[in-house]
Amino acid sequence: MTEANGNEAAPATGDIRVLIVDDQVLMRLGFRMVLEAEHDLTVVGEAGDGASAVALAAELKPDVVLMDVRMPGLDGIAATRQIVTADPSCRVIILTTFDLDDYAFGGLRAGASGFLLKDARPAELMAAIRGVAAGDAVVSGRVTRRMLELFGERLPEASDGVEDDALVGLTPREREIFLAIAEGLTNSELAQRFFLSESTVKTHVGRVLQKLRLRDRVHAVIFAYENRVVAQG
Structure with missing residues (x-):
């Protein structure tokens, strides 16, 4: 070494x-x-x-x-x-x-x-x-949400029509999962929201990241805000 x-x-x-x-x-x-x-x-x-x-x-x-x-x-x-x-x-x-x-x-x-x-x-x-x-x-869901609160002013606000362009190629379920990831939800929270097993959630998350060519869920959150998929609250 x-x-x-x-x-x-x-x-x-x-x-x-x-x-x-x-x-x-x-x-x-x-x-x-x-x-x-x-x-x-x-x-x-x-x-x-x-x-x-x-x-x-x-x-x-x-x-x-x-x-x-x-x-x-x-x-x-x-x-x-x-x-x-x-x-x-x-x-x-x-x-x-x-x-x-x-x-x-x-x-x-x-x-x-x-x-x-x-x-x-x-x-x-x-x-x-x-x-x-x-x-x-x-980065936990709590930390992700706090990060976006602190730095959200640097990211663009949502506008009509951009979501469809950014998420083209995702299935309706994958789109729902992606938008929930953008809120900072963990896998367990995603499972509770959509009444799915955590293994199924992991499969959906993996497909979303692969289709959008993102490294992980943190960069999925950043991608969502930079592409105006979700509005900064």
């Missing part, structure tokens, strides 16, 4: 390969200790700045990148954009000390699959990593 500091590390054995990016050595060490205690997670490298993160992501091909945003040189948002552009299968989780700040939102717009506060509990961190590795997004 290669690290930004040049030190060698033990061979990777876990199923999910993780790259840690943070300019604070102690923060990286803390994340490493927590992750390496899990049998299915392996830290394949560390980087202390965005440029190193981009280089290591290209070299090591991690499944998930834990990305700090405020770093010297290339920041986490720019690094996220470059990593995701080069390898769309790589999932990035933005790490921030501020709940729902410009950096977190910018990271999502750059292609991250979610964001997490640095003081999140270990169980939350593990669930986030495993979730994005499985193709989910790490």
